[in-house]
Amino acid sequence: MKVIKFLTFGLLYLFGHPLWAQKKPNILFCIADDWGKHAGIYGNKVVKTPNFDRLASEGVVFTNAFCGSPSCTPSRATILTGRYPHQNEESGNLWSTLQTKLPNYASILAQNGYHVGLERKGWGPGDFKVGGYEQNPAGKSYKNFDEFLEKRPADSPFCYWFGSQDPHRVYEAGTGKASGMNPADVRVPAYWPDTPEIRNDVLDYYYEVQRFDREVGQFIKKLEEIGELENTLIVVTSDNGMPFPRAKANVYDAGTNLPLVFYWKGKIAAHATNTFMSFVDFAPTFLEVARLPIPKEMSGKSLWPLLINQTQNHRNEVFLERERHANVRRGDRSYPIRAIRTRDFLYIQNLAPKQWPAGDPQPYFAVGAYGDVDPGPTKDVILQDSAKYAYYYRLCFAKRPAEELYDLKKDPEQVNNLAENGNYQSIKKDLSMKLTQWRKETADPRMAGKQPFETYPYYGNSAKTEQMKN
Incomplete structure (x- = not known):
């Protein structure tokens, strides 16, 4: 009797588990360009990020998410390959290339029936053709999400990379203050002098963070309209820290400790986690969610057990x-x-x-x-x-x-x-x-x-x- 009960429970778990649903899930990956860990959910009282905060309150929000390298090209390569920057050959450098011989979750999904595409900035900057790619390693480029969905084959799951160029410099001076933010409310970190110019510079950066957040909200609204929100894993993060001295291009926390939320309505329970994750973990996670094998060449490990509360500890440190x-x-x-x-x-x-x-x-x-x-x-x-x-x-x-x-x-x-x-x-x-x-x-x-x-x-x-x- 105990054996029968155990098998019954196991089968119910297996086939009731979200990864074993009949329909494969979509993946929406939203990545900002040079956004540090500045959002309302992280305690920032100046910048307004209601859409990120909503996803964070209803999904899994990380306080210890770290990119592999505080530079656009190597960070984005690590996301795609699940390998550390020094394992990605040329793509350990900015303005380089990415070799097709390296594993790439976007390519693997495309080979297994996913409709894969991107908008704006994918892998890069660099020359992907030198590495053997005919299109950006993150997927085929589309003008916008609507065009991508129009080209989607019937009943195909999709994987979409939204690569905003906010809050990358150059900023329009004074936009932050003009939008209603107060320079007096800015907390200037210990490694910069406290001057009016710097306070306003931070506000201009915040202005673009808010613009990125509004666009994330538009994606959420679109998924609700087409009835795909409950079958879509949404991930929102950045590639590296803010484009300021001692932040971007530095391995201090200001350059590497980034915002991150995973959201899947009805599939992953809302909670905050302070365990460590490395960007090498994205690719294995996306492949497990898609019920595909994880290549042995990947150095990362799937976050799925953490996302569904099977474990509370993923990593004790990051490199x-x-x-x-x-x-x-x-x-x-x-x-x-x-x-x-x-x-x-x-x-x-x-x-x-x-x-x-x-x-x-x-x-x-x-x-x-x-x-x-x-x-x-x-x-x-x-x-x-x-x-x-x-x-x-x-x-x-x-x-x-x-x-x-x-x-x-x-x-x-x-x-x-x-x-x-x-x-x-x-x-x-x-x-x-x-x-x-x-x-x-x-x-x-x-x-x-x-x-x-x-x-x-x-x-x-x-x-x-x-x-x-x-």
């Missing part, structure tokens, strides 16, 4: 990295970083500490001095009076030591480096060993003394000079 962002150093050199982020500490290895982390100070390049930091008022304020703001200049632009260690409970904004503090040496040693072990397990080419990221072509449009090539 972070970056290679060449823009071509902003003499000889196209990279600024390689490897790091481990746990609940209590961030440990960073700067593998080329003699290089400038934000790019060379000499304006050899079309993007100007310190070109890994996007141009804007906050950057200008710090650089135009670097003597007055020497402390902030050091944090945002100066050369950095080979190791950094931050105690997140005491220093959540990561400005007090404890790598040489005698009280933290055992912690540093333990984190260094874990980081080294991960690099070995994932075949980081730099562990073998190789430096392929220095030689991969840069397909960006920035002008180069002969002096720069030397």
Whole structure:
């Protein structure tokens, strides 16, 4: 009798489970461009994100979601391949390519009956044709969601990538304040000076975050209108942190800890989770949701057990990295970083500490001095009076030591480096060993003394000079 009851329960679970529904689910992936963890659900009182907050309150919202690399191209490659940036060859760099030999969840879904497409910014920036793709690796490009749905074969599930270009710079100055936001309400982080220019710069960034949120709301409305909301997994996130000094292109939390929500009406229970997830986990999750095998070449692991509350712990730490962002150093050199982020500490290895982390100070390049930091008022304020703001200049632009260690409970904004503090040496040693072990397990080419990221072509449009090539 016990065996019969067990089998009956198992069959009911199996065939009643949302993944085993007769109809395969749709996947809507909404990704912002340079959006840090700034939303109402995360406690921000200035920026208004009602649509993200609605999904978060009714879905699964993450507080510890981390991109693989704080740079557009490698971050988006990691989402597609389920592999760490250094495993994606050229796509570990900005303005590169992505090889078709690497696994790609969008391609796998397309090969298995899904209608796959994208709007605006998919994988990139870079030249995907060099890697063997005829169209963007995230899918065929469509003008908008309506056109995509019109081309959808009858009864086919869909996977749609909405790649907004908000809140990427350049901003229209004053739009944030003009929209009704108050500069006095901005909380300026510890690594920038508190000036009116910077407060207004943040508001202009918030203005574009709100525009992205409104577009997410339009997708929700459309799914409701066509009766697909209950059969669609909606994911909303960003590729890397905000385009400000010490954020984007840096492995500090401001560059890597991102907003993330999973929503599937009636299929996943609403809850907040503080377990860690890495962007390598997206691809395995989407494949499991589509009831497809996960390629062994993927390094990530599916979030599905976490989403349906079968487990509360997914990861205890995440690993972070970056290679060449823009071509902003003499000889196209990279600024390689490897790091481990746990609940209590961030440990960073700067593998080329003699290089400038934000790019060379000499304006050899079309993007100007310190070109890994996007141009804007906050950057200008710090650089135009670097003597007055020497402390902030050091944090945002100066050369950095080979190791950094931050105690997140005491220093959540990561400005007090404890790598040489005698009280933290055992912690540093333990984190260094874990980081080294991960690099070995994932075949980081730099562990073998190789430096392929220095030689991969840069397909960006920035002008180069002969002096720069030397």
